[in-house]
Amino acid sequence: MSTYSLFITGTDTGVGKTLATACLTALLNESGVNTIPYKPVQSGGIATAAGLLAEDVLFYQDVCSLPYTQSQLCSYCLEPAFSPHLAARETGVHIEPAHIHTQFHQLARSHDVVLVEGAGGLAVPVAETDSGLYMTTDLIRELHLPLLLVTHAGLGTINHTVLTVEYARSYGLTVIGLLVNQMPAVPTIMQQDNIRMIEKLTGVPVLGTIPELTDASPSGVRQALPDLTQHIQLETILQKIKA
Template sequence: MGQAYFITGTGTDIGKTIVTSALYLSLQTLGKSVTIFKPFQTGINEENHTYPDISWFEQELGVKDSGFYTLKPETSPHLAIKLTGSLIDEKKVVERVHELEEMYDIVLVEGAGGLAVPLIERTEGFYMTADFIKDCGMPVLFVSTSGLGAIHDVVTTHSYAQVHDINVKTILYNHFRPEDRIHQDNIETIEKLTGLNGLACIPTLADVRKDLRICILDLLSDQDYTHQLKEVFKA
């Protein structure tokens, strides 16, 4: 039986999908059977009537049926559910995660927004992202930018994870600028404050479709990255 891992951002629009794609391609290269699951996708592209992340996974990675609940409003899941009057059963989502674990070595579950995002609102309270993670028994990987503001975002997200007894395995940085002292110091400081050793630093990709695979080759040429990748995913 495989293992699902939850990928969450420390902020909005920081590149979870790109980082998830990078992990998918890296793990495939190591010979693992991998899939991606996006249980809650909000925000339809009105021009072509597709859901961006799900469409990307299929068109660029060949991962079909990565979605589960799709909601047209570009809001947090709980509000999109209220606006559309959708009926959501979180137990079915948890069951789907376990089904995928039976089929693949590694399941990359991409969240909607950050760790404290509410998924479903009911009269008795909220079903939170943290609840979903614990119901599935998933370790968590953070995705963060490495620029100004990263320290606060990562430390507060990590503190929230600790309060809710969530196992955070590592962190990956997106839009990394190696020549920028702020970026360098942020990563060093975050590790000192949280104990999280960064798995990878991904630069801003000018042409994502072309440059992503080149970036993966660069990462895999680094023995430290390959070793840490195997450690995090027990690959």
């Protein structure tokens, strides 16, 4: 069991979990904390002659120059861009939670921090068998991971953020903080108030923002990293995941 790792979830698919995971990995490694990202299940794998490529893992590797193969950072890469349970069923893959546990623990043994990126949001089925559903929340609970919730400052965020935090709590999970992605340089009154309101309604602090980047490619993200240290409370995140 690792109490020094973190599950990165989001209010929805595409909210910026991969970009946030890559930034946190790079910043933590730069500050001397040996950190590795891990994507248990990637759907929407890119078919190539060399096999399926996991887009999120490629992004981590590009931003952070990680000396690992895809299979070390991702347990299941599935081609259909569906929820993992359906992508697996459609391709005849059996997702085995025990395999994910083993891989996570291997990474946790050799690193200070493992940043585990979920697929989509929190209410996502990982696998469906005759004995029932295995949900993302089951995985998080079994791995004893606290959560960091990636969200945004725009319209709809109050509803999505509050629902996700309450859903997490209903499964006994702890959200240590919110990370507001794609934060405009000059937030509108609505965006400022949305941030105030998500903190107030959830009681969960915003532990960082990631600016809206004009270039969100891996090289653009690498260039933005020095500036990000001012926007992300790395020390607080570390203290909360060590607790």
